[in-house]
Amino acid sequence: MIKQSRCGCRRAIGVRLTLKIVEAALTRTIKTRPPVKKEQPLIYHQPARETAFDRPRDFLGNRFVYAVISARAGGLSLGVNMNPDQRCNFDCVYCEVDRRTPARETKLVVDAMAQELRRAIIAVQQGQLRTRPWYQSLPEELLKLRHVALSGDGEPTLAANFIEAVQAVVRVRALGGFFKIVLITNGTGLDQPQVLRGLEYLTNSDEIWIKLDGGTQAFIDQVNRSDVPLEKILANILLIGRQRPVIIQSLFPAIQGEEPPFDEIKEYAQRLKELKDAGAQISLVQIYSAARPGVNAGCGHLPLRVLSQIVQTVRQTAGIRAEVF
Numbered sequence: 153m154i155k156q157s158r159c160g161c162r163r164a165i166g167v168r169l170t171l172k173i174v175e176a177a178l179t180r181t182i183k184t185r186p187p188v189k190k191e192q193p194l195i196y197h198q199p200a201r202e203t204a205f206d207r208p209r210d211f212l213g214n215r216f217v218y219a220v221i222s223a224r225a226g227g228l229s230l231g232v233n234m235n236p237d238q239r240c241n242f243d244c245v246y247c248e249v250d251r252r253t254p255a256r257e258t259k260l261v262v263d264a265m266a267q268e269l270r271r272a273i274i275a276v277q278q279g280q281l282r283t284r285p286w287y288q289s290l291p292e293e294l295l296k297l298r299h300v301a302l303s304g305d306g307e308p309t310l311a312a313n314f315i316e317a318v319q320a321v322v323r324v325r326a327l328g329g330f331f332k333i334v335l336i337t338n339g340t341g342l343d344q345p346q347v348l349r350g351l352e353y354l355t356n357s358d359e360i361w362i363k364l365d366g367g368t369q370a371f372i373d374q375v376n377r378s379d380v381p382l383e384k385i386l387a388n389i390l391l392i393g394r395q396r397p398v399i400i401q402s403l404f405p406a407i408q409g410e411e412p413p414f415d416e417i418k419e420y421a422q423r424l425k426e427l428k429d430a431g432a433q434i435s436l437v438q439i440y441s442a443a444r445p446g447v448n449a450g451c452g453h454l455p456l457r458v459l460s461q462i463v464q465t466v467r468q469t470a471g472i473r474a475e476v477f
């Protein structure tokens with residue numbers, strides 16, 4: 153999220169605008185994207201472009217810890233690759249992980265990860281990222297550490313050593329100064345005992361971002377391509393959302409040039425309303441589209457017009473804060 157303060161809406165808008173201006177200034181469009189006219193098909197092949205927010209993760213020479221400039225983080229995020237083996241129980245149509253090539257590592261080595269994280273945080277604090285060519289032109293605002301994300305090449309709650317990894321990251325924080333921890337998850341494992349135990353190490357300042365990419369089983373089947381039913385994902389959002397505020401992440405891609413049907417968006421907004429009515433605290437819904445090239449060539453970016461309509465539908469139907477990222 154851009155700004156964590158739930159009462160700082162104006163400030164959040166200001167920061168978001170700043171980041172959007174910065175992002176526009178940083179955009180180096182190699183091939184100009186044509187303006188979308190009503191009669192044009194949706195963009196589904198990404199034009200070659202490079203912006204601060206579209207750049208791939210930078211592993212900084214590490215095995216498990218990487219840096220990424222993220223619109224949803226509002227700047228620099230250090231990520232822990234919780235699933236170097238690429239294990240996931242989803243097969244999202246927009247996934248950027250190429251599972252056709254062998255993984256670089258087969259498992260998360262927690263001690264090595266903690267050392268890398270400590271070094272990466274010191275490097276950020278001492279401004280060492282600036283010595284790497286790509287970061288030299290980035291404004292200071294984008295190089296402040298926003299959070300450490302438990303994320304990576306698969307579903308983090310499936311990591312065999314989930315608890316140990318969370319404990320290690322919390323220890324690094326205790327030794328090296330506070331940073332926010334964000335668990336980025338598809339929600340399917342949030343009811344597992346070892347995951348619930350791991351979440352006990354998080355503070356109120358930490359966040360859980362949970363994926364919800366649609367409102368009907370048929371649409372989820374098309375986008376997330378998983379055996380895990382939508383019902384379970386919703387139940388897990390409710391389970392955690394009743395205990396602490398959660399952020400919902402919803403990626404709507406153009407699939408073969410088609411935007412999601414409006415009936416689906418209405419169903420999706422209705423699921424969010426039902427969660428809220430049942431007691432889930434949803435502090436923000438992040439709406440976005442496929443940005444970096446994925447493995448699936450038929451999957452692409454939706455125009456801002458469509459994403460804005462989804463945001464409006466969520467706000468009107470569910471009365472929940474929603475933003476395009």
Ligand code: SF4
Binds near residue numbers: 338
């Ligand atoms: S949940 Fe994440 S890692 Fe798993 S397939 Fe979807 S995008 Fe890829």
